[in-house]
Amino acid sequence: MKKGLFILAIIFLSSCKSKAVFVDTKTPKAVVNEENSLTSEKIIQNHYSNKNEFSTLYIRASAKYKHEDDSQSVSAEVKIKKDEKILVSIRVLGITMAKALITPNEVNYYEKINGTYFQGNYEGLSQWLGTDLDFNKIQNMLIGQPIDDLTKGNYSFIETEKFYKLNALEDKTEKSFSFEAEHFLLKKQEIIQPDKERSFEVNYPNFQDFVSGIFPTSLTINAFQKKVKTTIIIDYNSKTFNEDLSFPYNVPDGYDRIFIK
Secondary structure (H helix, E strand, O other), X not given: OOHHHHHHHHHOOOOOOOOOEEEOOOOOOOOOOHHHOOOHHHHHHHHXXXXXXXXXXXXXXXXXXXXXXXXXXXXEEEEEEOXXXXXXXXXXXXXXXXXXXXXXXXXXXXXXXXXXXXXXOHHHHHHHHOOOOOHHHHHHHHOOOOOOOHHHOOOEEEEXXXXXXXXXXXXXXXXXXXXOOOOOOEEEEEEEEHHHOEEEEXXXXXXXXXXXXXXXXXXXXXXXXXXXXXXXXXXXXXXXXXXXXOOOOOOOOOOEEEOOO
């Protein structure tokens, strides 16, 4: 399987009824009362006050991937046991073509086209993909949360035409997180490394309110590396919360292990 579908598999990576779909319709309004003025700390606090409580999450999704002249459309099944493991199954025409089992300690992956599998930690994988990864970042990205714990960083705050935006600069890496004004839901997160000519952004067009919390209905990932763009659009077709889920993962016999240096 091509590197692009490997990335797709890693990034992917009803018990309750939905209440509403939130669309970005409100724009920030400047607050003139000093007592009620927004700060970066208040924005972070308001964002994390949104309910997000679940033990397991089961997502059926469809995805489109594009990298230069290569494009693919697949379906995906994503199972999340919160803070413990994520199982992603990628299917084409109903046939499972790849699986990824992601835990806090390692990433496991196999694909059928070339009969290969990968087992390793996040260090080499992060270097190969061109962006730092760990379990929490992948989980947060999938459920519409900032990839970083914002309570542990220092951020400046600006109001754009549509969003409240937090910015930070860490070791030549620029990070930004944009929130809508009504519920302080994350609309966009972006990481830019100018010296390495690469950037990574995730956009969340809409959200949906469930008993377990507010979750994105889709996400769009744009990754740039030396002016080469990769785009992944993931649509969440259905979500089920707090059911007993199985996480079967076994590498078929005869597959060759690949190593990332």
